[in-house]
Amino acid sequence: MELCLYDPDHGYYSRNAEQFGKSGDFYTSSDVHAVFGRLMARQFEEMWRALGSPEKIVIVELGPGRGLFAQDALDWSEKQFPDFFCALRYILVESSPALRRRIESTLSRHLDSGHAVLASGREALGTGQSASTTGKGTTSVVPNSGAEIWASAPGVPLVVFANEFFDALPVEILSPQGALRIDTRDNRFVETWAPPSPEELEFLDRHSIHPEAGERVEAQLIARNYMRQIASTIRRGFLVAIDYGYTRAEQLAGRHRGTLKAIRQHSVGANPYEAPGEQDITADVNFTALAAAAEQHGMQTQKLITQSQFLMGIGEATQFSDAFEDCRLPQERAKVALQLKHLVTAAGMGESFQVLIASIGIKEEKVAALSGLNFGRS
Numbered sequence: 001m002e003l004c005l006y007d008p009d010h011g012y013y014s015r016n017a018e019q020f021g022k023s024g025d026f027y028t029s030s031d032v033h034a035v036f037g038r039l040m041a042r043q044f045e046e047m048w049r050a051l052g053s054p055e056k057i058v059i060v061e062l063g064p065g066r067g068l069f070a071q072d073a074l075d076w077s078e079k080q081f082p083d084f085f086c087a088l089r090y091i092l093v094e095s096s097p098a099l100r101r102r103i104e105s106t107l108s109r110h111l112d113s114g115h116a117v118l119a120s121g122r123e124a125l126g127t128g129q130s131a132s133t134t135g136k137g138t139t140s141v142v143p144n145s146g147a148e149i150w151a152s153a154p155g156v157p158l159v160v161f162a163n164e165f166f167d168a169l170p171v172e173i174l175s176p177q178g179a180l181r182i183d184t185r186d187n188r189f190v191e192t193w194a195p196p197s198p199e200e201l202e203f204l205d206r207h208s209i210h211p212e213a214g215e216r217v218e219a220q221l222i223a224r225n226y227m228r229q230i231a232s233t234i235r236r237g238f239l240v241a242i243d244y245g246y247t248r249a250e251q252l253a254g255r256h257r258g259t260l261k262a263i264r265q266h267s268v269g270a271n272p273y274e275a276p277g278e279q280d281i282t283a284d285v286n287f288t289a290l291a292a293a294a295e296q297h298g299m300q301t302q303k304l305i306t307q308s309q310f311l312m313g314i315g316e317a318t319q320f321s322d323a324f325e326d327c328r329l330p331q332e333r334a335k336v337a338l339q340l341k342h343l344v345t346a347a348g349m350g351e352s353f354q355v356l357i358a359s360i361g362i363k364e365e366k367v368a369a370l371s372g373l374n375f376g377r378s
Helices: 004-005 035-050 070-079 081-085 097-106 108-113 148-150 198-207 221-233 248-252 286-294 307-316 330-344 366-367
Strands: 057-062 089-092 116-119 158-164 172-174 178-183 188-194 217-218 235-244 261-262 267-269 280-282 354-360
Touching: 035 070, 035 158, 035 235, 035 307, 035 330, 057 235, 070 081, 070 089, 070 097, 070 108, 081 089, 097 108, 108 354, 148 198, 158 221, 172 198, 198 217, 198 221, 198 267, 198 286, 221 286, 286 354, 307 330, 307 354
Parallel strands: 057 089, 057 158, 089 116, 158 235
Antiparallel strands: 172 178, 172 217, 178 188, 235 354, 261 267, 261 280
């Protein structure tokens, strides 16, 4: 999975930047409308105020793709929240050369001003441990970076944002036959099985289920380890992870077993061995494992909510003025309403994506007051 997605020369994310949007293989929320970045800018500004409106704050986006989300969030912050924007440094962690070139073009103004910093995956977070891990782009965590200065400076709060990041991290596959291994025979991929490792079995015991006959489940060891690194880095601040995924309780109820899939030209397939390097390979996120990893390092996690609940909560007080401010004609407003509907309804992305928020060093009542966590309560 790692080779197919992130090989420097032939990997799906490494070789081009055309995977996103209508002409590519899949959409992200930022491909739908700028309102996603605008609403998140509003939520980031609330988080900044919950932290006491510090003079400096750092947002680190993992796997930023083409930089569209960052562009929308930064532009809207500059326009609507100038005090927050003045305090903000936005670090984009991206190792794909093709995507980095696109980001440099998309965010040239913010990069030139210093409000945005483009870091390769080999320069982010400064956890002191290398990890071959990637999102909608590729990041590998190694210390000693220029960008790391902002994240590690004493007293500077940190917000880590991961949108559709964890679903693209390589996973281990387990079945009653053991742990999956890939071999080749007569120029074809073949599946073989090896005894599962103690770490894989421990993951299933704590966060997942043991597969029954004919079943496969994923052990997301890299995702869990990456979350541990993130949580150990944030001394004071937030983590926001948005992805499609599940909890252990849902697996115990018989759902989300064997979620590995391939995506190409907006179609989902079950064969990850087809066209290596030319299709996305992904697995649903085990949020039980991610939350446990964050809590292990002192972070407090909130109850998992849907993207619909989260975005509706942020936009409720302003009646989604962030979406409609640029509309001048009724037909423009109608088009934006349809795009917004795609982000928040069950028929679109609203119910299939979950939001995990974790925090550390902030009073619980301030975290609980975030608008994204309060849809329908006002």
